[in-house]
Amino acid sequence: MNNKPRVLLTANYGPNELGWGEDMYDIVSSRLGRGHGPFQSTSHCHYFGLYLIAENITNPTTVLENPHWDEFDRELDEGYDVVGFQLKSLHTGKIARMMKRIREKKPDTTIIVGGYGVNALRHDVPGDKNGDADYIRENADHLCREEGVRFTRRVLGDEPIDREITQYQLPMAGFSPAGVSANGRGPMILVSLGCPNACDFCNTSAAFDHKKICVAEPEQVVRYAKNYQKRLNAWNFMVTLYDEDFFQNEEYVRELGRLLRKDRETWGIKYFTFGSVRSMSKFDALELRDCGLGGVWIGVESFLCGHGLPEDRYAKRQGNEIKQMFADLQQHGIHVTASMVLGFDFHTRENLKDDIDQFVALKPGAYQISPMLPCPGTALYERLTEEERIYDTYRWDDLHLWSGDQCEYVNFEKGEMKKFHDYAIEQLADVNGPPLLQTMEKVTGFRRRPWQVGRGVALALGTGMEWCGRLSGHRPRFCREMARTILHGGRYDNSKAERELEISFTPLHEMVTRTVAWYAQAGHVKHPLPGLASERI
Numbered sequence: 067m068n069n070k071p072r073v074l075l076t077a078n079y080g081p082n083e084l085g086w087g088e089d090m091y092d093i094v095s096s097r098l099g100r101g102h103g104p105f106q107s108t109s110h111c112h113y114f115g116l117y118l119i120a121e122n123i124t125n126p127t128t129v130l131e132n133p134h135w136d137e138f139d140r141e142l143d144e145g146y147d148v149v150g151f152q153l154k155s156l157h158t159g160k161i162a163r164m165m166k167r168i169r170e171k172k173p174d175t176t177i178i179v180g181g182y183g184v185n186a187l188r189h190d191v192p193g194d195k196n197g198d199a200d201y202i203r204e205n206a207d208h209l210c211r212e213e214g215v216r217f218t219r220r221v222l223g224d225e226p227i228d229r230e231i232t233q234y235q236l237p238m239a240g241f242s243p244a245g246v247s248a249n250g251r252g253p254m255i256l257v258s259l260g261c262p263n264a265c266d267f268c269n270t271s272a273a274f275d276h277k278k279i280c281v282a283e284p285e286q287v288v289r290y291a292k293n294y295q296k297r298l299n300a301w302n303f304m305v306t307l308y309d310e311d312f313f314q315n316e317e318y319v320r321e322l323g324r325l326l327r328k329d330r331e332t333w334g335i336k337y338f339t340f341g342s343v344r345s346m347s348k349f350d351a352l353e354l355r356d357c358g359l360g361g362v363w364i365g366v367e368s369f370l371c372g373h374g375l376p377e378d379r380y381a382k383r384q385g386n387e388i389k390q391m392f393a394d395l396q397q398h399g400i401h402v403t404a405s406m407v408l409g410f411d412f413h414t415r416e417n418l419k420d421d422i423d424q425f426v427a428l429k430p431g432a433y434q435i436s437p438m439l440p441c442p443g444t445a446l447y448e449r450l451t452e453e454e455r456i457y458d459t460y461r462w463d464d465l466h467l468w469s470g471d472q473c474e475y476v477n478f479e480k481g482e483m484k485k486f487h488d489y490a491i492e493q494l495a496d497v498n499g500p501p502l503l504q505t506m507e508k509v510t511g512f513r514r515r516p517w518q519v520g521r522g523v524a525l526a527l528g529t530g531m532e533w534c535g536r537l538s539g540h541r542p543r544f545c546r547e548m549a550r551t552i553l554h555g556g557r558y559d560n561s562k563a564e565r566e567l568e569i570s571f572t573p574l575h576e577m578v579t580r581t582v583a584w585y586a587q588a589g590h591v592k593h594p595l596p597g598l599a600s601e602r603i
């Protein structure tokens with residue numbers, strides 16, 4: 067331990083909130099895979115920004131993630147000189163309360179506040195009757211609205227400020243597929259912050275004044291990814307690269323691809339990242355796959371902007387036709403997560419339903435459906451304030467996707483947007499089904515919602531099968547190892563090995579088709595399966 071000032075980095079105190087019945091801190095159950103009932107997968111995440119700062123300063127540092135109030139209070143007694151908070155707008159009240167406690171206990175503590183909630187402090191929300199935003203603005207010693215590692219080093223006098231930002235010790239996210247208690251680990255690397263596309267509703271673009279700040283060059287990304295190989299003791303995995311629109315810089319994408327291909331040891335590394343139609347239109351799916359892309363989150367937002375439609379709505383939607391783009395990516399084994407916004411000014415009851423139906427037809431592997439929520443600090447919030455369309459009841463606690471209407475939608479009644487949200491989730495779950503079942507759909511040829519029993523019945527059946535197996539001492543038909551095998555096989559793309567070693571792998575759906583066919587031929591399947599009735603066997 068050195069004698070430098072002691073630093074505590076913390077997020078808001080817990081417990082975390084539920085949003086329309088799901089844990090907001092679980093991105094899979096609350097958003098990306100919402101609505102799958104007994105087939106629901108779950109996940110957990112970490113406050114990466116805080117760990118990144120901790121790794122890159124030389125002061126003795128403690129990180130707390132959502133401590134309960136008593137734990138936070140007790141920790142303050144350890145005597146910290148500097149306390150840094152990660153602020154999400156939703157927790158403005160909680161962070162103000164934590165700051166007040168610090169000022170009571172040790173008034174001369176240096177308080178730093180960073181995170182996206184800081185950008186939102188540019189505006190007020192009408193429901194902030196407690197004056198929490200004012201308190202933070204007036205009592206924080208430093209508000210960070212730039213890249214946080216260098217900012218913190220500057221505050222601490224931790225020279226040289228511009229030395230490398232390393233990413234060797236970050237915690238990993240965890241994912242548990244439905245019914246499987248094992249935890250898949252999800253490593254991450256921060257590539258850049260901010261986005262020049264400047265969509266009017268976008269908080270992360272506004273936070274950095276629509277600039278892009280690069281944190282890791284391709285060579286660094288490969289180095290940090292190789293370190294994850296050691297930590298995970300695995301050659302093959304998917305790493306999340308945080309970048310608001312990764313494909314904007316074509317040279318970066320190609321250089322990273324070149325480096326990953328160059329070294330035999332990194333052939334198994336795939337990445338998941340964020341992209342837009344406009345930036346991805348500069349590549350074809352095959353090239354993206356060869357550059358290491360394994361999964362991408364694309365903001366679809368609406369079909370009323372984009373290919374063939376005027377530029378003035380959202381420029382990031384210009385470029386190739388989106389349905390074809392999705393189909394190409396998916397055919398090349400690239401997993402696509404898609405998001406859409408409900409309640410733009412151009413939405414009406416009729417075209418919004420049509421928008422949702424077109425979104426469902428994209429068959430995204432995962433999805434986020436967001437009722438439009440104007441975030442303070444953005445151009446959208448400014449405009450709606452001028453148009454007097456922000457409701458007086460709007461509080462900081464409402465700054466999440468499931469808070470209901472906080473502003474007036476041009477063509478909808480109050481409360482109507484949740485109905486469209488629920489319609490979208492229902493369609494995604496019922497029409498497309500969970501990812502594993504989507505594969506089964508291809509295999510069996512059943513395309514008419516074969517698993518559309520009621521949620522309660524499905525839940526009872528699933529739970530019943532599992533417990534019958536346990537209680538009777540018989541092996542259940544579907545077990546953890548089977549799920550693991552299927553998930554393992556489907557997650558990786560073997561294109562590099564195919565190309566360079568000239569071997570071929572059987573695609574997942576073909577492998578399952580053949581296996582099921584074998585069972586059918588051996589007389590283990592009582593009823594004929596439509597998908598196996600043709601020459602596909």
Ligand code: B12
Binds near residue numbers: 153182210
């Ligand atoms: C991963 C993620 C999550 C994860 C984990 C979040 C977490 N642990 O904080 C999960 C899925 C759980 C999640 C949940 C939610 N999230 Co979230 N999430 C993100 C996402 C995609 C990436 C954040 C991240 O880890 N980046 C990588 C790290 C390394 O970078 P960073 O956090 O930006 O940190 C850097 C700087 O910002 C700064 N910094 C950050 N903290 C601090 C602190 C100090 C002291 C300093 C000096 C600097 C600093 O320094 C860091 C290094 O440069 C962002 C959007 C985005 N693209 O960034 C949204 C985002 C942060 N989430 C957001 C929201 C609103 C939510 C939810 C409320 C759900 C929702 N969307 O409605 C819930 C809240 C759950 C909860 N209880 O906190 C908003 C916050 C907006 C706001 N005004 O506050 C964002 C910006 C999304 C958006 N586009 O609006 N989220």
Ligand code: SF4
Binds near residue numbers: 261271310342
């Ligand atoms: S493209 Fe995405 S990250 Fe960039 S400004 Fe638009 S919504 Fe924000």
